[in-house]
Amino acid sequence: xxxxxxVIRREFVERVRSKWFxxxxxxxxxxxxxxxxxxxxxxxSGGAKGIVVVDGTASGFGARVADSLARGKTFRVVARxxxxxxxxxxxxxxxxxxxxxxxxxxxxxxVETGAAEYRAANVSSFRDIDELRGVLDRLAVNARLERAGxxxxxxxxxxxxxxxxxxxxSGSATTGxxxxxxxxxxxxxxxxLFIVIAVYGVNVMSSVLEEKTTRIVEVLVSSLRPFELxxxxxxxxxxxxxxxxxxxxxxxxLVLSQRAALVGNLSPGEFGQEAAFQLxxxxxxxxxxxxxxxxxxxxxxxxxxxxxxxxxxxxQEARQAQQPVVFLLMIAYLSVFALxxxxxxxxxxxxxxxxxxSPIAMPVRWxxxxxxxxxxxxxxxxxxxxxxxxxxxxARIYRVGILMTGKRPxxxxxxxxxxx
Amino acid sequence: xxxxxxxxxxxxxxxxxxxxxxxxxxxxxxxxxLSVPPGVLYGLLGPNGAGxxxxxxxxxxxxxxxxxxxxxxxxxxxxxxHSQRIGYLPEERGLYRKMRVLDVLVFLAEMKGIDRRRARxxxxxxxxxxxxxxxxxxxxxxxxxxxxxxxxxxxxxxxxPDLLVLDEPxxxxxxxxxxxxxxxxxxxxxxxxxxxxxxxxxxxAEKLCEQLCIIAQGRKLVDGALSDIKRxxxxxxxxxxxxxxxxxxxxVFADKTLVSKVDNYGQYAELELASxxxxxxxxxxxxxxxxxLSKFELQEASLHxxxxxxxxxxxxxx
Numbered sequence: 001x002x003x004x005x006x007v008i009r010r011e012f013v014e015r016v017r018s019k020w021f022x023x024x025x026x027x028x029x030x031x032x033x034x035x036x037x038x039x040x041x042x043x044x045s046g047g048a049k050g051i052v053v054v055d056g057t058a059s060g061f062g063a064r065v066a067d068s069l070a071r072g073k074t075f076r077v078v079a080r081x082x083x084x085x086x087x088x089x090x091x092x093x094x095x096x097x098x099x100x101x102x103x104x105x106x107x108x109x110x111v112e113t114g115a116a117e118y119r120a121a122n123v124s125s126f127r128d129i130d131e132l133r134g135v136l137d138r139l140a141v142n143a144r145l146e147r148a149g150x151x152x153x154x155x156x157x158x159x160x161x162x163x164x165x166x167x168x169x170s171g172s173a174t175t176g177x178x179x180x181x182x183x184x185x186x187x188x189x190x191x192x193l194f195i196v197i198a199v200y201g202v203n204v205m206s207s208v209l210e211e212k213t214t215r216i217v218e219v220l221v222s223s224l225r226p227f228e229l230x231x232x233x234x235x236x237x238x239x240x241x242x243x244x245x246x247x248x249x250x251x252x253x254l255v256l257s258q259r260a261a262l263v264g265n266l267s268p269g270e271f272g273q274e275a276a277f278q279l280x281x282x283x284x285x286x287x288x289x290x291x292x293x294x295x296x297x298x299x300x301x302x303x304x305x306x307x308x309x310x311x312x313x314x315x316q317e318a319r320q321a322q323q324p325v326v327f328l329l330m331i332a333y334l335s336v337f338a339l340x341x342x343x344x345x346x347x348x349x350x351x352x353x354x355x356x357x358s359p360i361a362m363p364v365r366w367x368x369x370x371x372x373x374x375x376x377x378x379x380x381x382x383x384x385x386x387x388x389x390x391x392x393x394x395a396r397i398y399r400v401g402i403l404m405t406g407k408r409p410x411x412x413x414x415x416x417x418x419x420x
Numbered sequence: 421x422x423x424x425x426x427x428x429x430x431x432x433x434x435x436x437x438x439x440x441x442x443x444x445x446x447x448x449x450x451x452x453x454l455s456v457p458p459g460v461l462y463g464l465l466g467p468n469g470a471g472x473x474x475x476x477x478x479x480x481x482x483x484x485x486x487x488x489x490x491x492x493x494x495x496x497x498x499x500x501x502h503s504q505r506i507g508y509l510p511e512e513r514g515l516y517r518k519m520r521v522l523d524v525l526v527f528l529a530e531m532k533g534i535d536r537r538r539a540r541x542x543x544x545x546x547x548x549x550x551x552x553x554x555x556x557x558x559x560x561x562x563x564x565x566x567x568x569x570x571x572x573x574x575x576x577x578x579x580x581p582d583l584l585v586l587d588e589p590x591x592x593x594x595x596x597x598x599x600x601x602x603x604x605x606x607x608x609x610x611x612x613x614x615x616x617x618x619x620x621x622x623x624x625a626e627k628l629c630e631q632l633c634i635i636a637q638g639r640k641l642v643d644g645a646l647s648d649i650k651r652x653x654x655x656x657x658x659x660x661x662x663x664x665x666x667x668x669x670x671x672v673f674a675d676k677t678l679v680s681k682v683d684n685y686g687q688y689a690e691l692e693l694a695s696x697x698x699x700x701x702x703x704x705x706x707x708x709x710x711x712x713l714s715k716f717e718l719q720e721a722s723l724h725x726x727x728x729x730x731x732x733x734x735x736x737x738x
Binding site for chain 2: 002003006010013014018210211213214215216218219220221222223224225403413416
């Protein structure tokens with residue numbers, strides 16, 4: 001036991017002493033923030049689209065559309081011109097030259113039959129198209145009602161939009177979390193879980209590989225059992241990851257206390273979705289679930305990564321051999337949208353029960369919706385059993401692999417190692 | 421100097437009893453038995469691929485034998501249970517490259533069951549003894565290869581083991597470190613420690629070993645005290661010098677029951693004894709035949725020669 005403790009301490013001290021640990025402790029959160037927010041930022045903020053409204057309406061409908069669009073943040077109305085021969089072609093040419101983002105063609109038939117045309121270089125932005133359609137719909141309905149003699153004030157009142165506030169029920173208490181916040185929390189968690197399990201799993205792998213390639217492992221296993229060595233290693237690296245989280249947690253509290261300033265910087269005005277970007281309060285139970293599944297996932301995957309390290313003879317081989325393990329871990333990560341959208345679907349339940357996917361799937365489901373106690377206990381029990389079985393198999397591969405040199409074993413040889 | 425214990429045999433430190441190890445396709449060690457008495461410098465000799473490292477790994481509990489039994493310090497099972505009393509230097513050596521020298525030594529001593537404080541103190545003493553004190557806080561990869569080798573010896577001997585198991589201890593060492601290693605081994609031997617080492621270099625074994633075991637292709641060819649082995653496998657050559665009168669020497673040399681081969685120079689002859697023949701009988705016959713002898717010498721074959729005779733030249737080259 002004292003020897004295992006020495007192995008744990010060595011793994012911990014050597015890692016925490018390294019520059020890389022502190023670099024990732026400090027830059028890690030920035031890195032996570034970057035990979036989460038930068039794509040969203042770019043998706044949302046291409047800047048306002050400059051368009052020309054080709055107004056062929058006699059009723060003033062085109063003018064109203066142009067005004068309404070100009071008030072929004074998505075579009076900038078460069079001009080409103082009456083149709084004339086050759087105009088469409090010349091504007092299309094302007095779009096081709098990137099001087100203009102698009103053109104909206106309106107005629108009297110727009111109000112009558114709902115026909116309108118938007119030509120642009122990019123018509124795949126759902127947000128742009130949605131906004132355009134919303135404005136046209138609203139104004140067309142207005143125009144039709146007014147034409148039918150309805151009082152414009154009545155129309156105005158009829159068009160007050162519904163502001164649907166979403167609040168997550170956790171247990172039987174309403175939380176302050178909105179659905180957007182739940183989703184973001186789940187999304188962020190899945191990214192953090194995936195990356196940290198993968199990174200620290202790979203740490204275990206390279207530690208095994210180092211001892212194997214330097215042959216120190218021979219001296220070590222002459223003093224303690226291979227399983228004890230592997231256990232010490234996994235626990236030591238695990239302790240480093242928990243320490244890392246602790247640093248991030250303390251740092252995170254500081255950041256949260258400055259949240260207003262942070263949110264202001266991350267989501268500039270044109271976002272139009274500020275509410276969704278408020279960092280949600282994270283309940284203690286969620287933190288507990290997150291840590292429990294992180295540890296479970298870490299032990300499960302570290303055992304596999306340790307086996308991968310033991311069966312490889314160099315970094316390159318190890319990188320190849322780790323791919324199946326990483327893919328396994330990715331299943332749940334790639335399913336995060338499905339999990340958050342419908343946390344009670346059969347697929348989501350299955351992922352949160354299977355030990356290889358539950359470490360990511362269960363925290364995501366937990367955050368996104370309600371998880372029954374039975375499912376929760378079952379998932380943890382299966383994860384525990386999975387860790388037991390996987391560690392047993394990994395330890396047997398490890399025991400043989402650490403002394404092997406030469407070519408990597410094939411599947412049949414691996415099975416023989418496990419059975420031996 | 422501890423004398424080779426041929427007298428009432430004390431309990432051996434290490435016993436292998438018909439130990440076998442098979443790997444996919446071939447048998448690395450085949451029913452090997454040997455016994456190492458306490459205080460002895462014991463050589464495990466054999467050509468490359470003979471099964472020396474596999475044998476040592478089974479002794480050290482790194483590999484499990486497929487058959488047979490290992491007893492260390494009188495108890496069944498390999499060395500792991502006694503790791504505090506055993507120093508092990510594998511053939512391929514390495515250290516944690518990124519760790520500080522002192523930390524590596526302390527960690528490896530902890531693996532042997534020494535507590536940290538004592539480990540630090542002893543590591544300090546050893547580093548001083550081998551002139552590495554100022555390097556103790558440097559990282560291993562800043563050390564020269566020779567210095568790393570010294571750190572490896574220290575890690576083997578730091579916990580003052582009763583049994584040292586050294587796999588090809590002199591291979592890859594520079595001459596200075598080979599001397600340091602040899603001195604350390606002899607010093608430990610003087611202090612009554614038991615040392616088992618493997619080598620394929622016979623000259624080295626001949627100078628150091630008191631007892632030995634020669635293996636090839638996983639099988640034991642011979643074992644026992646070096647002097648016994650030389651006597652039984654060595655004393656086949658006799659050099660005879662004449663002082664004038666040859667007497668009936670030619671007749672004696674022609675006796676196939678005594679001499680299998682003769683190289684006769686007239687006043688000088690080299691004989692190879694027939695198997696089972698006794699050199700004393702030849703001496704008697706020569707004297708009684710009237711020959712005057714200036715020299716009659718039983719020549720001891722070198723261990724190298726015995727080794728080649730036993731193993732076969734092809735194996736040695738392998």
